[in-house]
Amino acid sequence: MTNLDQILKNISEKAEKIGRPIRLMELCGTHSETIARYDLKNFLPSNIFLVTGPGCPICVTDQTEADVIVGLALAGVSIAVYGDALNLPGNLGSLEEVRQKGADVNVVYDVTDALRLSQKKGGLVFWGIGFETTTPATAWGIKQGLTVFSSHKVFVPAMKALLKNKKIRIDGFINPGHVSAIIGTEIYEKFLFPQVVAGFEIDDVLLAIDMLLNQIISQKPCVKNEYTRLVKKKGNKRALKIMEDVFEVRNGFWRGLGEIKNSGLKIRKKYQLQDAEFIYKDLILKIKKNITIKPSTCRCGEVLQGMIEPKECPLFGKICFPDNPQGACMVSREGSCNIEYRADR
């Protein structure tokens, strides 16, 4: 019997012992990708459900922020962006659509690329998207002179918001591995709730499920670390320090979850000459004023909170596909709708 067989056997025995349906939410889009790649849901006992949470940064990016960056591109500002965000649809179109119309939109692999391109072009705006895994590199770029429009988010306040929402029935969290490499595990101890920080291989995810079931059986919720080969209790202090130096928390706007206190990151005043919100203050106000909201029946917001399955959205697979995304969850390969669509075909 292989290790994986043994873990699956343990999970089955524990699931049977618990008896009732158990809903576990994976909080990182990369976990969702692993689960889909190995078709894991089909190997689990029938009372264990894996639910996708708001762990895909592209998916949770607020519509207004997407509109602002597209508006800046339309106004002639050069933009650099990670490829994941290129097709994020907005009221003014996506960055890819305006690029095809002549706007200067550049896909970069990393912040170093953005910085090089900025020096070559005599300035551009890098769209900073992502959680704590990605934010330290953006902070490094800002310290080197890169101009950034920050849509960066802090993860833990979103967990708090999920736990407060009584409509969401969750029995445990699989916490994000690489966010945790930066922020550490100790910070999660404020939630008396079953949590396991996990890596991204199939055995990591299975072990995390097994460890969560242990907590549910013993009724002793706590934070366990399955990803000890990378994640430490206090995280990466140097990365935390550079983030703290460059960014300050503010309320963040999340698609689906709405405004969450202290979940957004703003560039500190001492770096305001690298802050696109400061440099283009008047233009951004004008863009926001002129946004006409396109009506849509997209239900991304509920998908992101594990309240409905992607297939329950009326647009899924009918007019919303990875090649023609109507909502954010269909854009990134880590979006629940995108994963579900590909898994089906």
Added chain:
Amino acid sequence: MCLAIPGKVIKINGSIALVDFSGIVKEINISLVKGVKVGEYVMVHAGFAIEKMDNEYVKEMQRYLNKKSKN
């Protein structure tokens, strides 16, 4: 988006390291991680090392793989 892959540091020049990802060698910024040394494994996300891999784990994996390849 939080996808990251481990690689072995083969050369360091200031804040830039050459990192070997199973044969593909890339320049990686290591300024976010303290005390990276040649021979160690780092986890890399979007061009930046975000943390070092636990050395004991890496050694154990190598021992296991070497044993497997001899069998």
